[in-house]
Amino acid sequence: MTLPDGSELALPLLERAGAQPGPTLALLAGVHGDEYEGVQAIHEVMRTLDPARLIGTILAVPVCNVPAYLAATRCSPLDGANLARVFPGDPYGTATERIAHVVTEHVIKRADFLLDLHSAGIAYSMPTLVGYAHEETALGWTAREAALAFGAPVVWGHPPDPTATGRTVSTAQALGVPWLYTEAPGAGRVQPSDLACFTRGIRNLLHFLEMLPGDPEPGPGPLHLLGGGNLDRTPRAGVSGYFVSDVDLLAQVQVGQRLGRILDPWGDTVEEIIASRAGRVVMLRGLPRVFAGDGICLITGELPAD
Numbered sequence: 620m621t622l623p624d625g626s627e628l629a630l631p632l633l634e635r636a637g638a639q640p641g642p643t644l645a646l647l648a649g650v651h652g653d654e655y656e657g658v659q660a661i662h663e664v665m666r667t668l669d670p671a672r673l674i675g676t677i678l679a680v681p682v683c684n685v686p687a688y689l690a691a692t693r694c695s696p697l698d699g700a701n702l703a704r705v706f707p708g709d710p711y712g713t714a715t716e717r718i719a720h721v722v723t724e725h726v727i728k729r730a731d732f733l734l735d736l737h738s739a740g741i742a743y744s745m746p747t748l749v750g751y752a753h754e755e756t757a758l759g760w761t762a763r764e765a766a767l768a769f770g771a772p773v774v775w776g777h778p779p780d781p782t783a784t785g786r787t788v789s790t791a792q793a794l795g796v797p798w799l800y801t802e803a804p805g806a807g808r809v810q811p812s813d814l815a816c817f818t819r820g821i822r823n824l825l826h827f828l829e830m831l832p833g834d835p836e837p838g839p840g841p842l843h844l845l846g847g848g849n850l851d852r853t854p855r856a857g858v859s860g861y862f863v864s865d866v867d868l869l870a871q872v873q874v875g876q877r878l879g880r881i882l883d884p885w886g887d888t889v890e891e892i893i894a895s896r897a898g899r900v901v902m903l904r905g906l907p908r909v910f911a912g913d914g915i916c917l918i919t920g921e922l923p924a925d
């Protein structure tokens with residue numbers, strides 16, 4: 620695609636074919652332009668992988684949303700769009716819709732399994748986790764086993780949500796491609812522990828998919844969350860101001876509990892954010908400056924013990 624200055628918008632695509640034929644694993648990162656852990660994890664895995672031991676093919680796009688990556692923003696500066704809301708894209712659409720179309724056609728449609736590496740970016744904070752489709756189908760069972768094999772400290776299952784469209788993973792789901800995605804604290808930095816978790820997780824996924832010999836390296840016994848993960852439906856700030864949180868990530872909260880406050884420039888509280896449900900805090904606003912309408916917090920449930 621040609622930009623107004625005559626330069627071409629192109630995406631980096633890495634392809635590593637193993638010595639033997641087998642499944643294709645697609646790795647995506649940088650769908651949001653201010654999330655870095657996955658970018659680095661893809662490079663680390665691709666640089667250290669021995670193709671002689673690899674069975675099948677890895678397709679990786681370490682930076683999907685190139686314009687947002689250049690601006691270090693979640694959404695694209697070219698059209699304001701969130702790449703994670705416009706999949707499967709449109710070849711005749713805006714810049715972001717065209718990127719989604721290219722990723723769908725050249726990566727997701729070729730994949731037998733999709734891993735989309737996100738983190739919470741600059742504005743939010745989330746625990747280091749792997750998310751999957753929690754449903755009683757062959758695709759759901761594969762995804763759940765893969766999520767547990769990934770080895771993250773938190774595993775988050777999402778029951779089917781027909782309103783959560785436009786994602787890489789909703790496009791994969793519609794194509795029958797099992798998928799996982801990740802989150803991490805983010806904040807525009809890469810913590811060594813998150814990088815280690817993601818690189819180990821990708822290698823564990825390769826073992827799980829029998830694309831590398833050997834078994835996944837087990838992670839810690841995970842906290843297993845269950846519930847909707849749609850960040851579009853979080854409690855939102857009613858006013859603009861400075862957000863101060865009362866709770867930590869993964870705190871267990873009760874209905875009616877105060878989660879935080881929004882202060883005006885004089886330090887007075889102008890809004891209290893109250894929990895409308897009980898559960899675990901899985902996303903918190905990280906950037907204190909908020910505008911009215913910004914997402915503040917997401918609370919989810921836990922998988923009931925058998």
Ligand SMILES: [Zn+2]
Pocket residue numbers: 650651654737738739740
């Ligand atoms: Zn993201």
